[in-house]
Amino acid sequence: MNEPILRVESLAKRFGGLEALGGVDLAVARGEFRAIIGPNGAGKTTFFNAMTGLLRPDRGRVIFEGLDVTGEPPHRLVRRGLGRTFQITSVFPDLSALENVQISLLGHARQAWSVWPKARALHTDRARELLGLVGLDKAEGRAAGTLAHGDQKRLELAIALAGEPRLLLLDEPTAGMAAQERLESIRLVHRVARELGVSCVFTEHDMAVVFAVATRITVMHQGRVLAEGTPQEVRARREVQQVYLGEAA
Amino acid sequence: MRGAGGMNRSTVISILSAVALLGVPWVLSEFWTFIAIEVLAFALYAVSFNVLLGYGGMLSFGHAAFFGVGGYAAAILVKSAGLPAGVAFALLPLAAMVVAAAFAAVIGFFSVQRSGIYFAMLTFAFQMLLYTIALKATGLTGGDDGMTGLKPPGLLAQPLYYYYFALALIAPALYLLYRLVSSPFGYTLRALRANPRRVQYIGVDVRAHQLATFVITGAFAGLAGGVFALSTGNVFPGWLNWTASATPIIMAVLGGVQTFLGPALGAAVYVVLEVLISGRTEYWPLAMGVVILLLVLAMPSGLAGLWQRKAAEVAQ
Numbered sequence: 001m002n003e004p005i006l007r008v009e010s011l012a013k014r015f016g017g018l019e020a021l022g023g024v025d026l027a028v029a030r031g032e033f034r035a036i037i038g039p040n041g042a043g044k045t046t047f048f049n050a051m052t053g054l055l056r057p058d059r060g061r062v063i064f065e066g067l068d069v070t071g072e073p074p075h076r077l078v079r080r081g082l083g084r085t086f087q088i089t090s091v092f093p094d095l096s097a098l099e100n101v102q103i104s105l106l107g108h109a110r111q112a113w114s115v116w117p118k119a120r121a122l123h124t125d126r127a128r129e130l131l132g133l134v135g136l137d138k139a140e141g142r143a144a145g146t147l148a149h150g151d152q153k154r155l156e157l158a159i160a161l162a163g164e165p166r167l168l169l170l171d172e173p174t175a176g177m178a179a180q181e182r183l184e185s186i187r188l189v190h191r192v193a194r195e196l197g198v199s200c201v202f203t204e205h206d207m208a209v210v211f212a213v214a215t216r217i218t219v220m221h222q223g224r225v226l227a228e229g230t231p232q233e234v235r236a237r238r239e240v241q242q243v244y245l246g247e248a249a
Numbered sequence: 250m251r252g253a254g255g256m257n258r259s260t261v262i263s264i265l266s267a268v269a270l271l272g273v274p275w276v277l278s279e280f281w282t283f284i285a286i287e288v289l290a291f292a293l294y295a296v297s298f299n300v301l302l303g304y305g306g307m308l309s310f311g312h313a314a315f316f317g318v319g320g321y322a323a324a325i326l327v328k329s330a331g332l333p334a335g336v337a338f339a340l341l342p343l344a345a346m347v348v349a350a351a352f353a354a355v356i357g358f359f360s361v362q363r364s365g366i367y368f369a370m371l372t373f374a375f376q377m378l379l380y381t382i383a384l385k386a387t388g389l390t391g392g393d394d395g396m397t398g399l400k401p402p403g404l405l406a407q408p409l410y411y412y413y414f415a416l417a418l419i420a421p422a423l424y425l426l427y428r429l430v431s432s433p434f435g436y437t438l439r440a441l442r443a444n445p446r447r448v449q450y451i452g453v454d455v456r457a458h459q460l461a462t463f464v465i466t467g468a469f470a471g472l473a474g475g476v477f478a479l480s481t482g483n484v485f486p487g488w489l490n491w492t493a494s495a496t497p498i499i500m501a502v503l504g505g506v507q508t509f510l511g512p513a514l515g516a517a518v519y520v521v522l523e524v525l526i527s528g529r530t531e532y533w534p535l536a537m538g539v540v541i542l543l544l545v546l547a548m549p550s551g552l553a554g555l556w557q558r559k560a561a562e563v564a565q
Binding site: 052053054073074075078079083084086090091092093094095099100102103104106107108110111112113114115116117118119120122159160162163 | 428429431432433434435436437439440443444446447448449450451452453454455458461
């Protein structure tokens with residue numbers, strides 16, 4: 001498979017006078033676990049939003065599995081097999097953990113418009129499997145809003161995985177966690193993604209987390225790609241050290 | 250969630266409710282039977298409203314538009330369509346629902362483009378537009394005088410029989426709405442209330458889902474309006490005035506927005522209170538306001554919430 005699963009060409013987005021994305025190129029191969037790093041304000045979340053239909057890019061193209069999907073609304077992209085999670089955890093707080101995953105499974109099975117069957121008993125086995133996969137099997141009956149922060153992140157992962165994505169974009173999957181929990185958490189994502197054959201792109205601030213799992217790293221700075229390469233290559237680049245690694249260390 | 254004991258209890262409650270509903274006209278006077286019809290109509294109206302609010306998180310300030318349009322559709326069908334009385338009457342439920350749904354489709358199409366208070370304002374604006382039309386299109390709607398002297402044919406003109414006619418429409422309508430909120434569609438709707446963005450990212454077209462809900466609940470509000478119009482015999486432009494949209498909001502909050510039938514209970518209490526109080530004082534809106542204030546302050550989750558708390562205490 002030579003065609004990258006995701007190819008982004010000179011994606012640009014401007015907010016008034018601020019150039020949030022100044023023409024970003026990205027190619028992600030199937031099976032990759034790509035990290036996008038960069039200081040706050042580098043444009044990582046804007047980049048995610050412009051790729052996944054929350055923001056309309058001013059210029060550029062997004063090509064998913066060889067198909068131009070630029071500007072498609074989120075629900076279409078998800079149906080094509082492109083999932084995402086959010087920096088600020090995004091679950092359904094007043095529904096149980098099981099229902100959270102069930103609803104995603106219903107959406108994936110195109111049953112969201114089914115008005116007659118009782119939803120309670122649908123997809124419960126698969127939902128439990130997915131909860132088990134992210135280590136939440138004991139919490140299925142609990143309201144998602146009452147789960148610990150890290151558990152909500154894992155629940156969101158299960159929700160995203162229920163859509164059987166082939167590519168998953170994770171916006172700061174370890175945001176708000178303690179250092180030790182971050183590593184555990186990203187290893188979980190990594191393991192599960194491997195198991196299910198999902199390619200991943202994730203943004204991250206913690207270098208320990210990035211170097212623990214990333215196959216390749218893209219460094220963003222001021223809305224542009226500053227560098228890209230394997231972890232070893234990126235670590236060796238001087239300008240990267242200046243804008244980011246130096247600053248972080 | 251519910252054990253075998255709970256199942257039994259809910260079965261018992263269902264049977265008792267059915268018996269009570271069927272027995273109403275045999276126990277109550279003709280006047281109170283007439284009021285019971287109003288309760289049925291407003292129960293459906295309030296529940297349909299609450300499917301939007303309590304399940305979908307969409308606070309509409311214009312739900313009366315569909316109740317009113319249903320009422321006018323029924324009145325025009327019976328009075329001015331030139332059909333034989335029996336035929337016009339038989340078509341009434343369908344006509345009220347279809348016309349209300351058509352209006353809801355147009356109003357909803359624009360309103361669901363926004364959320365929160367902007368959604369509320371759009372529904373409000375459309376309703377006022379319809380109110381003005383009802384006032385000005387005298388040829389069609391009777392203008393300020395409304396349409397009066399509406400009568401169901403034959404025996405159905407008696408509250409006793411009309412009650413069963415209303416029950417035969419409204420009980421299945423409530424059941425259909427119940428199935429709707431328990432279905433995958435309804436689960437998705439509940440998810441959407443809390444987190445519309447996440448719902449987009451499970452592959453659901455959020456606006457389409459909201460619009461469909463708006464149309465379905467509008468259609469049932471229309472049915473309620475049509476049933477009520479032929480019971481009271483009148484339709485007035487006031488049905489479409491913005492104050493009319495407060496009614497289902499009060500009923501839903503009073504009964505409890507967290508439960509499916511809470512708003513129906515709220516409707517019953519509201520209608521009966523209104524009859525009792527308005528018969529005694531001309532200041533009944535004031536008295537009504539005070540009573541509702543006290544009820545809501547004492548029971549933040551509504552009458553249904555109180556019921557559930559009691560049930561939980563009994564279960565312990």
